[in-house]
Amino acid sequence: MEKIEKKKQSSTTVLQSEKLIVQFGGLKAINEFSFQLSDRELHFIIGPNGAGKTTFLDVLCGKTKPTSGNVLFKESIELGKLYEYQIVRKGVGRKFQAPSIFPSLSVMSNLEIAMKQQKGFWHILRAKLSEGDKEHIHEMLTLIGLKEESNRTAGTLAHGQKQWLEIAMVLMQDPELVLLDEPIAGMTEEEEEKTGELLRTIAKDRAVIVVEHDMDFVRKFADKVTVMHEGTWLCDGSMEEVQQNERVLEVYLGRR
């Protein structure tokens, strides 16, 4: 996979939540959760089942509204007040666990559609791609290692390749923040490695939040890790730091 070498610049806060609460009936799935994300950071959120990780991503992309509190994107954009499509336009892109590629279309066509969706409904029906658009698509194919597969029907790709195509479709929106939910689920070791490298490359230009259960993967690729437990912030830091945290050992790693 080709790497785009861009030096990380000094970091600014791109996302901040303070005392965020999301309640489903009597259950506080998110309970006064505070979180901070720097620009160009590959930030993993870990925690036991039911900790509230996916619910947090749902709030960030507008799928779920906060019960109280909010999340500030780029200092002033209150994500909790926006609809999903508005959040996409503000620069937050999410890849869901469930596949969303068009399996009967070529890899190239999938990326073209993603690009036109970004530009609006009429572009999907009418507009031809400019030379610049085509170049952008080719750059993306190179980034995800699918240049040789551009004419292949997307449905025939290997599992890992489909996941990379989906990531590329999110990137066609040129988001400043990318959200990924368990991106390596079902992948081979080699695919996991390539995915980790791809995430590192992506995070050279934008912030990335990954919800992940595979601790070896997190250890290898995370810039920073936040541990959630019962909807709240438990601790954050490097993987080494959170692994040594007493509370994490007690509630999450179980002192095995």
Ligand SMILES: Nc1ncnc2c1ncn2[C@@H]1O[C@H](COP(=O)(O)OP(=O)(O)OP(=O)(O)O)[C@@H](O)[C@H]1O
């Ligand atoms: N739409 C919903 N309605 C009711 N309860 C919900 C809803 N979505 C999530 N929950 C509950 O909120 C809690 C947090 O769920 P969430 O999926 O965010 O956890 P998670 O950390 O992502 O877990 P996992 O690692 O198992 O995916 C769980 O108890 C879950 O059952």
